[in-house]
Amino acid sequence: MDILEAKQLLSAYQSDKDHFSDPHMLEALSMLENDAELAEWFEHQLAFDRQVKEALRDAPEPVGLKDSVLQGYRNSKRNKVIRYVRWATAVAAVLLLGVGGFWSYASNYNNKMHEYATFREGMSHYIAGSYFILDFLDTDLGKIGHWLEKKNSPMYESIPALLAEKEPLGCKKMAWRGQDVSLICFHREDGKIIHMFVAERSGLSEEAFANLDEVLISHDLETGGWVTDTHVYLLTGSEPGVTIKEYLG
Amino acid sequence: MKEFEGAVDQHYKNLYYFALNLTRNGADAEDLVQQAFLKLAKSYSKIRDLTKLKSWLFSTLYRQFIDQKRKTNRYPEIQYEETSTDALVTEPTGIGSGVDCTTVLTALKSLKESLRVPLTLFYFEHYSYQEISDVMELPLGTVMSRLYRGKAELYKQLKDPQTAAVDGNI
Numbered sequence: 001m002d003i004l005e006a007k008q009l010l011s012a013y014q015s016d017k018d019h020f021s022d023p024h025m026l027e028a029l030s031m032l033e034n035d036a037e038l039a040e041w042f043e044h045q046l047a048f049d050r051q052v053k054e055a056l057r058d059a060p061e062p063v064g065l066k067d068s069v070l071q072g073y074r075n076s077k078r079n080k081v082i083r084y085v086r087w088a089t090a091v092a093a094v095l096l097l098g099v100g101g102f103w104s105y106a107s108n109y110n111n112k113m114h115e116y117a118t119f120r121e122g123m124s125h126y127i128a129g130s131y132f133i134l135d136f137l138d139t140d141l142g143k144i145g146h147w148l149e150k151k152n153s154p155m156y157e158s159i160p161a162l163l164a165e166k167e168p169l170g171c172k173k174m175a176w177r178g179q180d181v182s183l184i185c186f187h188r189e190d191g192k193i194i195h196m197f198v199a200e201r202s203g204l205s206e207e208a209f210a211n212l213d214e215v216l217i218s219h220d221l222e223t224g225g226w227v228t229d230t231h232v233y234l235l236t237g238s239e240p241g242v243t244i245k246e247y248l249g
Numbered sequence: 250m251k252e253f254e255g256a257v258d259q260h261y262k263n264l265y266y267f268a269l270n271l272t273r274n275g276a277d278a279e280d281l282v283q284q285a286f287l288k289l290a291k292s293y294s295k296i297r298d299l300t301k302l303k304s305w306l307f308s309t310l311y312r313q314f315i316d317q318k319r320k321t322n323r324y325p326e327i328q329y330e331e332t333s334t335d336a337l338v339t340e341p342t343g344i345g346s347g348v349d350c351t352t353v354l355t356a357l358k359s360l361k362e363s364l365r366v367p368l369t370l371f372y373f374e375h376y377s378y379q380e381i382s383d384v385m386e387l388p389l390g391t392v393m394s395r396l397y398r399g400k401a402e403l404y405k406q407l408k409d410p411q412t413a414a415v416d417g418n419i
Contacts, residue, residue, distance in 0.1 A: 008390075011397040012371070012378035048404060051348055052372050058350040059373075062265045065279055069257050069286045076287055 003038060006031050010042050015049065106131060114177050119208045119234055120216070120223050122176050123197045127236050128219035134185065137170035144171045144184060153182045154198045157231060160249035163194060179203035193238035194247060197225075201232050208232075215245045224248050253293065257286060260306055263373055266354075267307060270369040271314045273358050281317075285310040307370070307384045348407055356406035364399035367392055 001009075001024075009028040019025040032039040109129055116122040126132075136147045141164070148155050153173035166186035174181050182198040201209070209232045215224035218236075222244050225234035235244040261282060268278035288309055289302075296305060353372075357365055370376040370384060378392045385392065 008393040008397045011400055012381075012393050014371075014375055014377055016375060017377055045400070048400065049372070052353055052403070052407075053375070055348050055350045055353045056266075056372055059262070059266055059354070060350075061262055062275075062279070065265055065282060066257060066261050068279070069261055069283055070254065072283050072287060073253060073257075073290050076290060 001027055001031065003031075003035070006038060007041065010038075010045060013042075013046075015046060117207060118210070119176070119197070119199065119204060119232060120212060120218050120225070123181075123195075123234050124218035124221045124223050124236050126174075127195055127238065128221055132172065134170035134183075135172045139167050139169070141168050144168055147171060148173070148182050148184075153180055154200050154231065155182070156184070156196070156198045156233070157228060159196070160247050162249065163196065163235070163247040166194065169193065177204075177208075188242075192242045194242070194244060195236045195238065197234040197236070199232045201227065201230055204232055213248075215248070253286075253290060256289065256302060256306075260303055261286070264306055264310055266373055267369050268310055268314070269354075270357055270365050271311070271362070281310050281313055284313055288313075303374075304380065304383060307374070308386075311366070311384055352407065353403075356403055359406055360399060360402050364395055364402055367395045368399040368403060371396055 006028040009025055013019065013025065013029075019029070032042055110126065113122045113125045116125055135151075136144065138144055138147075141159070145155065148171060151173050153171075163186055166188060169185040169187055171185070172183040174183060176199070179199055180203075184196045184198070186194045186196070188194060209225070209227055212225040212227055212232065212234065215222060217223070220240040221236045221238075222242065223234060223236045224244055225232065226248065227233070235247055237244055264282050264285060265278055268281040269275065272278050272281065285306055289296075289306060296302060357368060360368065366385060367381045370381045374380075376384070378389055378396065381387075381396075382389050382392045387395075
């Protein structure tokens with residue numbers, strides 16, 4: 001280490017700090033023992049540092065700064081709360097609009113099914129575009145029948161054999177053009193669903209269930225049914241391509 | 250809140266003088282201190298080692314100053330001829346006992362930023378050259394060299410401020 005390097009290091013010497021862990025500083029300090037000129041320079045250096053530090057110790061407190069820092073902190077916290085409330089309100093409004101919009105759409109859509117003159121078109125319209133929830137969920141057909149009876153919803157007389165083999169999902173009581181209609185859903189092995197609608201014949205006009213035994217596509221869904229002395233039945237697939245013909249018996 | 254108040258209480262004064270020596274303007278210095286503490290309020294939970302809070306504050310404030318300087322070009326550098334670095338050796342009589350805070354602050358203000366910053370940390374904060382290197386993100390050798398030259402300049406300013414001002418066109 002030469003004299004200039006030693007001076008640069010000793011310039012960084014802090015008299016109130018422990019420099020024992022700094023080998024470079026220790027080396028520079030050791031040079032003081034053999035170099036009187038450097039030692040004298042270092043003494044002046046320390047005296048100068050002491051004077052400057054003492055003078056700066058009297059630096060006055062900056063007036064009002066502490067209060068304004070704390071006030072700024074309080075304001076930032078308050079603004080954070082306000083921002084959070086605004087954000088939560090915006091999210092709530094969006095959710096409300098979304099739910100309201102969906103409810104309004106679903107309500108309008110379902111109302112439209114009453115405009116169709118035939119049972120086939122009305123029911124397939126309902127399945128094709130409506131999001132609905134079953135009123136009663138159970139895989140036991142007996143319990144489903146019991147629920148329909150209890151609700152005074154049209155009760156099926158019998159179910160075609162192949163359809164009865166499928167696992168039921170549940171049922172729903174609904175209305176079409178002022179008449180009660182029962183909907184019973186069955187699960188196929190491939191995950192698709194077959195819907196069976198049941199209405200009382202006496203409540204419907206002859207035109208409403210004309211040609212129901214023909215398998216036809218209505219609202220992109222395969223549909224077909226049968227009529228007994230007292231009831232009208234309609235099967236629809238849950239989505240386009242789901243066939244129902246084999247379940248008609 | 251109490252922890253934050255404690256941090257403000259402990260560091261706001263020294264931060265202010267550090268900022269004042271950076272900006273050489275009281276209002277700008279106060280703004281920098283405010284910003285540093287607001288940043289602290291946002292990051293308080295992220296600071297794992299609270300023993301390093303002081304160095305975090307000084308580093309943050311210094312970085313803010315550098316950013317503002319880059320963006321606004323508001324703090325032009327002082328142009329003057331540097332003093333011989335042997336000044337302290339050739340002046341064994343020292344600067345006399347009459348030197349006070351205002352005189353030292355004025356003398357510090359007149360130095361180049363590159364010398365003013367390490368000197369402020371050295372004298373106000375009693376920082377080691379390793380700590381100064383951390384705050385300023387400079388190599389240790391550069392910090393030592395700047396302290397050495399900075400002290401020579403400061404000595405010259407304090408010894409004879411009028412001559413220094415004429416020499417340096419301050």
